[in-house]
Amino acid sequence: MMTSTYWPAADxxxxxxxxxxGLVVYERSGWWARRLRACLGELIDVAExxxxxxxxxxxxxxxxxxxxxxxxxxxxxxxxxxxxxxxxRWPEVRVVVVACRGLSAYEPILREFGVIHFxxxxxxxxxxxxxxxxxxxxxxxxxxxLVERIWSRLPWPQHGHRGGSNRPPLx
Amino acid sequence: xxxxxSSTDRLSQLADATEQPIYAIDERQRIVFINAACAAWLGxxxxxxxxxxxxxxxxxxxASGERITAALxxxxxxxxxxxxxxxxxxxxxxxxxxxxxxxxxxxGPDGKPAGxxxxxxxxxxxGARRIGRAPNPAEPEDLHLRLQxxxxxxxxxxxxxxxxxxxxxxxxxxxxxxxxxxxxxxVLIIGPPGSGRQHMARTIHxxxxxxxxxxxxxLACSLLGADLLRSAIAALGQTDELAGAPARxxxxxxxxxxxxxxxxxxxxxxxxxxxxxxxxxxAQRRLDELVESGRYDTELAAVLSTLVVDMPALAGxxxxxxxxxxxxxxxxxxxxxxxxxxFSHAALDRLAAxxxxxxxxxxxxxxxxxxRQAAGPLIEEADLPHRIRVGPExxxxxKETTIVLDDFLNRIEIELIERAxxxxxxxxxxxxxxxxxxRPRLYRRLRQLGLADGAPADESAGET
Numbered sequence: 001m002m003t004s005t006y007w008p009a010a011d012x013x014x015x016x017x018x019x020x021x022g023l024v025v026y027e028r029s030g031w032w033a034r035r036l037r038a039c040l041g042e043l044i045d046v047a048e049x050x051x052x053x054x055x056x057x058x059x060x061x062x063x064x065x066x067x068x069x070x071x072x073x074x075x076x077x078x079x080x081x082x083x084x085x086x087x088x089r090w091p092e093v094r095v096v097v098v099a100c101r102g103l104s105a106y107e108p109i110l111r112e113f114g115v116i117h118f119x120x121x122x123x124x125x126x127x128x129x130x131x132x133x134x135x136x137x138x139x140x141x142x143x144x145x146l147v148e149r150i151w152s153r154l155p156w157p158q159h160g161h162r163g164g165s166n167r168p169p170l171x
Numbered sequence: 172x173x174x175x176x177s178s179t180d181r182l183s184q185l186a187d188a189t190e191q192p193i194y195a196i197d198e199r200q201r202i203v204f205i206n207a208a209c210a211a212w213l214g215x216x217x218x219x220x221x222x223x224x225x226x227x228x229x230x231x232x233x234a235s236g237e238r239i240t241a242a243l244x245x246x247x248x249x250x251x252x253x254x255x256x257x258x259x260x261x262x263x264x265x266x267x268x269x270x271x272x273x274x275x276x277x278x279g280p281d282g283k284p285a286g287x288x289x290x291x292x293x294x295x296x297x298g299a300r301r302i303g304r305a306p307n308p309a310e311p312e313d314l315h316l317r318l319q320x321x322x323x324x325x326x327x328x329x330x331x332x333x334x335x336x337x338x339x340x341x342x343x344x345x346x347x348x349x350x351x352x353x354x355x356x357x358v359l360i361i362g363p364p365g366s367g368r369q370h371m372a373r374t375i376h377x378x379x380x381x382x383x384x385x386x387x388x389x390l391a392c393s394l395l396g397a398d399l400l401r402s403a404i405a406a407l408g409q410t411d412e413l414a415g416a417p418a419r420x421x422x423x424x425x426x427x428x429x430x431x432x433x434x435x436x437x438x439x440x441x442x443x444x445x446x447x448x449x450x451x452x453x454a455q456r457r458l459d460e461l462v463e464s465g466r467y468d469t470e471l472a473a474v475l476s477t478l479v480v481d482m483p484a485l486a487g488x489x490x491x492x493x494x495x496x497x498x499x500x501x502x503x504x505x506x507x508x509x510x511x512x513x514f515s516h517a518a519l520d521r522l523a524a525x526x527x528x529x530x531x532x533x534x535x536x537x538x539x540x541x542x543r544q545a546a547g548p549l550i551e552e553a554d555l556p557h558r559i560r561v562g563p564e565x566x567x568x569x570k571e572t573t574i575v576l577d578d579f580l581n582r583i584e585i586e587l588i589e590r591a592x593x594x595x596x597x598x599x600x601x602x603x604x605x606x607x608x609x610r611p612r613l614y615r616r617l618r619q620l621g622l623a624d625g626a627p628a629d630e631s632a633g634e635t
Contacts, residue, residue: 015532077314077317080317081317091369108386108407111388111389111403112388116391116394116395117395127398130396131394131395131399134393134394138393147574147579151583154586154587154590155590156590156591156593156594156605159589159593159594160590
């Protein structure tokens with residue numbers, strides 16, 4: 001039937017919380033991650049990945065993330081496979097595709113595979129920023145213990161120990 | 172004197188003598204020519220295929236003859252007159268084999284498409300491959316084949332009889348889903364978060380379409396906001412072709428009760444027109460109740476709610492819980508090497524006593540976590556998450572946290588210094604400013620905390 005995932009920070013409530021959320025940017029150049037970090041970094045963790053393995057591994061700790069993926073025609077077909085994995089394994093993950101206009105014809109297919117927004121040229125951060133802020137606002141605060149509460153309020157979360165996360169390092 | 176053979180005969184002889192599979196279809200998509208090599212590759216006599224129509228689909232629920240001809244159908248762009256390359260599948264082979272093919276459109280005297288000649292690789296070189304090997308990502312046909320396979324898998328996964336349970340509520344939901352799958356009317360699926368509303372929508376879609384080319388396009392109303400929703404819906408409404416295939420399928424508006432108010436009237440009008448897709452929606456609250464309280468547009472609510480499917484809360488069908496938990500456990504078994512048999516009575520009692528605010532999603536989450544925890548062969552009470560073991564009352568009492576203050580403050584200080592150093596790109600003077608420290612004090616703390624020797628000479632690499 002349906003699949004679900006374990007929300008690490010949601011031990012006392014049903015559903016994902018802000019502790020399960022972050023932006024994970026899968027791209028080659030770092031262009032999007034740099035800019036997203038500049039406008040959202042103080043509020044939301046922005047992590048960069050360079051491979052599918054790295055992406056899936058990151059989602060283990062951020063199962064309610066928004067994934068921003070830069071896609072081209074060559075990567076399109078392979079992307080369907082991992083989009084399907086994400087759809088089944090992390091139903092709370094939302095995927096946004098940034099692509100050239102040439103890929104517009106495939107927008108409906110990508111949407112079928114769980115892509116919630118398709119951003120084509122000209123490159124604009126506006127929509128991605130809005131989506132991230134809206135998602136962040138829609139998630140509840142995790143019920144944290146004292147240690148996590150203090151830790152969650154430390155400044156510069158993007159430079160945190162756990163790869164851009166504002167959680168305490170593992171003992 | 173013997174009559175000279177016609178050029179058609181000679182062409183036919185030439186084509187039959189080659190090892191390369193060749194076939195042709197006419198403008199009505201009937202197979203009008205198939206050479207010996209092609210018939211041999213397909214394992215079907217040419218006479219059985221000649222005159223058969225090929226349609227561009229990948230349904231598994233049709234006769235084998237139709238599956239074979241459907242697999243031979245050139246992509247729609249080739250039928251429309253575009254010369255292209257792609258993949259052709261020998262659906263009759265076991266396992267199915269695909270080969271690279273070239274589609275050459277033929278024009279009639281009026282310039283309109285008159286058919287397509289298809290030249291398939293002879294399989295001697297690298298053109299042939301068994302399905303399942305990595306295809307060439309640049310070919311649209313590869314994408315089509317992968318899509319076909321995925322849709323076929325999904326059509327199997329999302330079946331009404333997989334909506335498990337025998338409680339009256341889920342039996343009614345199954346009956347409603349069956350009804351919805353037989354018609355084309357709009358469907359509103361109502362239920363609490365985590366109750367499986369999306370799953371139900373997919374089940375209805377795949378029950379209706381099977382693995383045929385039909386898209387299921389979800390739009391997240393609560394997340395996208397008015398601008399993005401407006402542009403996405405407008406784009407879908409204006410096209411009669413999606414990704415090279417006729418626009419058909421389902422638009423799924425998730426959490427439609429959270430749709431921005433400014434879109435209500437506009438969406439209602441759009442969906443009442445010639446919108447090419449069937450519309451399904453999910454909601455937490457009934458739209459007619461929102462209409463009564465003046466918070467929802469009457470027309471839109473009516474357009475969306477032709478047929479209503481109620482998804483029950485898990486707490487309202489606890490009798491189904493043992494079956495659902497077992498299904499979740501077997502899902503976990505199928506995903507990895509660890510195999511568990513079931514649940515102890517005590518564990519099942521605990522699961523049944525829980526109030527399940529997160530419904531099915533939460534149940535799957537709990538089983539996933541317990542599966543990881545259990546040593547087997549059964550999931551025991553001790554393997555369940557703490558909140559399930561203690562129940563809702565016990566969960567309110569939080570465990571006392573203790574810390575060792577000096578160690579804790581040291582960890583925090585180390586973390587902040589490291590973050591500041593990263594933010595300052597190793598520039599210690601700038602890091603000191605970020606931390607509100609003097610530079611000598613930062614050096615001293617770095618030394619004391621064992622982060623660096625703190626000697627000013629060290630900072631030269633980071634200083635700019």
